[in-house]
Amino acid sequence: MAEREQIKKPAPQREHSEAPEAPAASGQGEELKAELDDLLDEIDEVLESNAEDFVKSYIQKGGQ
Amino acid sequence: MAVPKICGIETEFGIAHTGAEDANPITASSLLINSYLSEVERTGEGGPAKGVSWDFEDEKPGNDIRGIAPPGSLAPEMETHLVNAVLTNGARYYVDHAHPELSTPECSNALDATRYDKAAELILIRSMEAAAAVLPPGQALVVYKNNSDGKGNSYGCHENYLMARTTPFSHIVVHATAHLVTRQIFTGSGKVGAEAPGLTTREVPFQITQRADFFEEEVGLETTLKRPIINTRDEPHADARHYRRLHVITGDANMSEVATFLKVGTTAVVLAMVEDDFLAREFRFRSPVQAMRQVSYDLGLAAPLEMADGASATALDIQWDLLDQARKYADSHGLDAVGGPVGEMVLDRWEQVLAGLEADPVSMAGQLDWVAKHRLVQGLAERHGLRPDDARLAALDLQYHDLRPERSVAARAGLEALVSPLDARSAVSEPPSDTRAYFRGQCLKRWASSIVAANWDSVVFDVGEEPLRRVPMMEPARGTAAHVGRLLADCDTAVELLARLRDQQTR
Numbered sequence: 001m002a003e004r005e006q007i008k009k010p011a012p013q014r015e016h017s018e019a020p021e022a023p024a025a026s027g028q029g030e031e032l033k034a035e036l037d038d039l040l041d042e043i044d045e046v047l048e049s050n051a052e053d054f055v056k057s058y059i060q061k062g063g064q
Numbered sequence: 065m066a067v068p069k070i071c072g073i074e075t076e077f078g079i080a081h082t083g084a085e086d087a088n089p090i091t092a093s094s095l096l097i098n099s100y101l102s103e104v105e106r107t108g109e110g111g112p113a114k115g116v117s118w119d120f121e122d123e124k125p126g127n128d129i130r131g132i133a134p135p136g137s138l139a140p141e142m143e144t145h146l147v148n149a150v151l152t153n154g155a156r157y158y159v160d161h162a163h164p165e166l167s168t169p170e171c172s173n174a175l176d177a178t179r180y181d182k183a184a185e186l187i188l189i190r191s192m193e194a195a196a197a198v199l200p201p202g203q204a205l206v207v208y209k210n211n212s213d214g215k216g217n218s219y220g221c222h223e224n225y226l227m228a229r230t231t232p233f234s235h236i237v238v239h240a241t242a243h244l245v246t247r248q249i250f251t252g253s254g255k256v257g258a259e260a261p262g263l264t265t266r267e268v269p270f271q272i273t274q275r276a277d278f279f280e281e282e283v284g285l286e287t288t289l290k291r292p293i294i295n296t297r298d299e300p301h302a303d304a305r306h307y308r309r310l311h312v313i314t315g316d317a318n319m320s321e322v323a324t325f326l327k328v329g330t331t332a333v334v335l336a337m338v339e340d341d342f343l344a345r346e347f348r349f350r351s352p353v354q355a356m357r358q359v360s361y362d363l364g365l366a367a368p369l370e371m372a373d374g375a376s377a378t379a380l381d382i383q384w385d386l387l388d389q390a391r392k393y394a395d396s397h398g399l400d401a402v403g404g405p406v407g408e409m410v411l412d413r414w415e416q417v418l419a420g421l422e423a424d425p426v427s428m429a430g431q432l433d434w435v436a437k438h439r440l441v442q443g444l445a446e447r448h449g450l451r452p453d454d455a456r457l458a459a460l461d462l463q464y465h466d467l468r469p470e471r472s473v474a475a476r477a478g479l480e481a482l483v484s485p486l487d488a489r490s491a492v493s494e495p496p497s498d499t500r501a502y503f504r505g506q507c508l509k510r511w512a513s514s515i516v517a518a519n520w521d522s523v524v525f526d527v528g529e530e531p532l533r534r535v536p537m538m539e540p541a542r543g544t545a546a547h548v549g550r551l552l553a554d555c556d557t558a559v560e561l562l563a564r565l566r567d568q569q570t571r
Binding site for chain 2: 035036037039040042043044046047048051052054055056057058059060061062063064
């Protein structure tokens, strides 16, 4: 591959530099995992019972 | 100075008629919309004006911004015989290409566009309930706010932006392409599998967008075949001497309000910068179509995109650059063209989301559809030991977009809201106050029986005397509450309104 110049993103002179919250640290990680588990429990309940048929029968006409 | 970036969102919804043999999507869509119209008429909620139809007088979807369309271009056809209603919130609700479609009223900023997009969801939910009441037991209409059936059929969620006619189209093409290709990292709604020719779930188990698989051209007039990244439809629905309307067809329909807000907000800012000739740096991809898919398939957001000059940049690099430009633009030009304070909100959100994506995409699971959906797809696959092509994952994907509150996965995904339930509810029947949609909506609310037709740029009255009176609204930023609120309040009848308007003209 030919040498390429990497376009670097401009040095972050991001004025409003309230740093976004760091991604979940390990303590929070447990919490997130529990939350995802609850969510998946709920989703298991609302998911169409016959996924195969449901997916197969969902056919749309092409639009824009 | 850039013209106000008046904008709107038009969404074609997926529709399923369950429990019926030989269901027909056009019939189903008509039934869905007619059920809604009857329901709000019956309850007297001032939803739509049932007798008022869409006026096709000035529709010219075949016009091409480049002048003459290249041979072989397929101009979109208009289906004038299908149900086609104008709502009192200024929206249009109709059947298009075998889908129910709702176009929001014209909005002055991205937050309003998000509010009316949310109202559209409420209207569709209400429509499903109304249809259930008239269908035989065991049958229902189910609406999906997505863009693909997973089998190669796509339907769109388009955005529209008011542009100055004087802006060179070639400038729009360069900068809008750079933005549309790279904004996918926050506008994507996520998709299990791939629908581009030759690709399967094996190569692409999950991708960022619903739509990237369906784009084959860089610039063109089509919307249903050989879809182009930049659409050249030249149909301003406004004074064509001053304006054009940029019709953006690349976007996904979003369940996340933050995604909708940023999709419209960042695009409006980029277009304002183009119009003010503020963007000095050009990002030209070697192959925009390929770049579009590359971005969509790259969940790690690290793929270098090849530039025409041999350099490379990631989608995040380009988005950071556009944001930095936007900050400078805000300092030098202000953000009045994109809603003032709402424009500031767009820049702050934009920064927050880029920083979050850069640190760890999963940190944006409460803000962005593709991240939220991907997390659930991965979670479900792990829990049940599913392979990437298991139908349950495809089902989860579809059901993420199911608008039925009792079934919607998105509604359970913990997405951050920007619009209060109350504001969304009022937007179902009330027009925005600061665009011409105000005039359209108020006239329909008050004098529907005297109106025979309406469209984006006019309202046609029939007050019993010949001929019909067409009130043109060629200026999207006029007809606002500030402009006509007093006039409308002073009139008790449509006859009075027309007389007053005539006086103003002749004076």
